[in-house]
Amino acid sequence: MNYQSTELQHQLAARFVVGSMRGLARRRFQRLMMDIPKLRDEVAFWEEHLHELTDTIPIQQPSERVWQRIQSRLGWVQSKTETTSKWPWFFGAFASLLLIVNLVMLIPADPVIAPSIERVAVIQSSEARTLWLIEQREQRLEVAAVGAIERLPNEDYQLWMLPVDGTPPISLGLLPQQGDVILDLGTRIDLAQVAALAVSREPLGGSPEPVPTGPVLYTTDLIRM
Amino acid sequence: MTTPQTLERDLQQIALGDTAAFRRVYEATSAKLYSVSLTIVRRTDWAEEALQDTFIKVWHRAGDYTVAKGSVMSWLISMVRYRSIDLLRNRANQELSTDDFDEIPATDTLDSSLDSLADSKQLRVCMDELQPTTRQAIQLAFVYGLSHQEVSDHLREALGSVKSWIRRGLESLKRCLQR
Numbered sequence: 001m002n003y004q005s006t007e008l009q010h011q012l013a014a015r016f017v018v019g020s021m022r023g024l025a026r027r028r029f030q031r032l033m034m035d036i037p038k039l040r041d042e043v044a045f046w047e048e049h050l051h052e053l054t055d056t057i058p059i060q061q062p063s064e065r066v067w068q069r070i071q072s073r074l075g076w077v078q079s080k081t082e083t084t085s086k087w088p089w090f091f092g093a094f095a096s097l098l099l100i101v102n103l104v105m106l107i108p109a110d111p112v113i114a115p116s117i118e119r120v121a122v123i124q125s126s127e128a129r130t131l132w133l134i135e136q137r138e139q140r141l142e143v144a145a146v147g148a149i150e151r152l153p154n155e156d157y158q159l160w161m162l163p164v165d166g167t168p169p170i171s172l173g174l175l176p177q178q179g180d181v182i183l184d185l186g187t188r189i190d191l192a193q194v195a196a197l198a199v200s201r202e203p204l205g206g207s208p209e210p211v212p213t214g215p216v217l218y219t220t221d222l223i224r225m
Numbered sequence: 226m227t228t229p230q231t232l233e234r235d236l237q238q239i240a241l242g243d244t245a246a247f248r249r250v251y252e253a254t255s256a257k258l259y260s261v262s263l264t265i266v267r268r269t270d271w272a273e274e275a276l277q278d279t280f281i282k283v284w285h286r287a288g289d290y291t292v293a294k295g296s297v298m299s300w301l302i303s304m305v306r307y308r309s310i311d312l313l314r315n316r317a318n319q320e321l322s323t324d325d326f327d328e329i330p331a332t333d334t335l336d337s338s339l340d341s342l343a344d345s346k347q348l349r350v351c352m353d354e355l356q357p358t359t360r361q362a363i364q365l366a367f368v369y370g371l372s373h374q375e376v377s378d379h380l381r382e383a384l385g386s387v388k389s390w391i392r393r394g395l396e397s398l399k400r401c402l403q404r
Contacts, residue, residue: 014395017303018366019310020373041293048295049402051302052348053368054261056338062259066273067251070280076244184315 013042141183227253232297240288265309265370351401359394
């Protein structure tokens with residue numbers, strides 16, 4: 001597809017902003033936006049104009065607990081009412097590192113306020129530079145790209161679990177080259193059976209096979225908290 | 226009083242770690258952002274989650290904002306909308322059921338909702354130039370987060386027609402907005 005075509009750029013940007021672009025196409029477009037400034041301009045155009053449509057929505061006040069939870073998540077207060085299941089998104093290196101440090105410090109002292117991270121993984125380059133941070137809560141992996149990850153404009157990084165029983169790797173999803181994603185594992189993956197995680201380089205959209213087809217670039221342990 | 230300029234200044238302060246500025250931006254924008262999210266996800270707990278996620282992102286990424294990305298409000302609405310759409314699709318993982326359509330306005334309500342836009346706004350003028358069904362399809366997709374299929378079900382029109390209306394409607398809208 002020729003993404004330099006002005007007409008195509010207009011159409012894709014409009015579909016992205018309106019929300020009719022979904023799933024993998026949406027993620028691909030977000031990646032294209034990083035590489036093509038005109039796409040970013042188009043998206044900004046539509047956002048600025050179409051957002052006026054939200055003026056038609058009746059305004060409702062959020063509960064005060066939202067502000068409390070934001071403060072709690074930022075580590076500014078320790079919420080007594082915070083339950084252990086509402087930490088769904090990961091935003092960057094600082095937040096992630098802070099979170100992990102907090103966990104290590106807080107779990108023995110006060111399990112009530114500890115978030116329900118069950119496992120963590122840090123994927124590092126051969127020079128020991130952190131590239132991705134991964135947290136597992138229930139059947140979700142919250143992945144943040146935090147380091148200088150080599151950009152692959154026409155390929156994807158794919159995350160795999162290596163089962164303890166030595167059976168072939170199982171795909172856990174595509175890793176972001178920038179920003180963060182949540183990988184929903186559904187019920188098909190039992191993370192208790194993970195011997196290690198691996199990252200391979202694959203064609204755009206992921207390996208066409210059920211196993212890695214590209215080189216395995218990194219491996220790491222999934223550490224139980 | 227909050228103005229686009231004060232929001233911009235506060236965002237710059239947030240990038241420097243100013244928690245008071247963060248609170249001001251929350252106070253000024255949270256109700257609007259919550260309402261935008263609630264209209265899409267239609268569940269208070271998910272809308273609250275999207276709002277939390279958005280403000281955590283604001284705290285960590287305020288420095289990413291530039292005027293080239295549009296107004297601060299536009300930037301914030303984008304974040305909460307995209308997060309809400311992601312939440313909706315990841316969690317629900319299904320199209321809306323017939324029952325859900327009770328919460329989506331009927332076509333005449335959609336049309337009258339545009340009355341709340343100021344007549345002077347260019348968008349209002351350009352939306353008025355579209356065919357009613359095209360206008361409604363765009364509103365359902367953008368404001369209510371409906372997929373093409375859901376818009377088709379809600380309007381009881383063929384999926385292909387809906388796709389075509391939205392595509393051509395956006396083209397017309399763009400030409401009008403650039404006049």
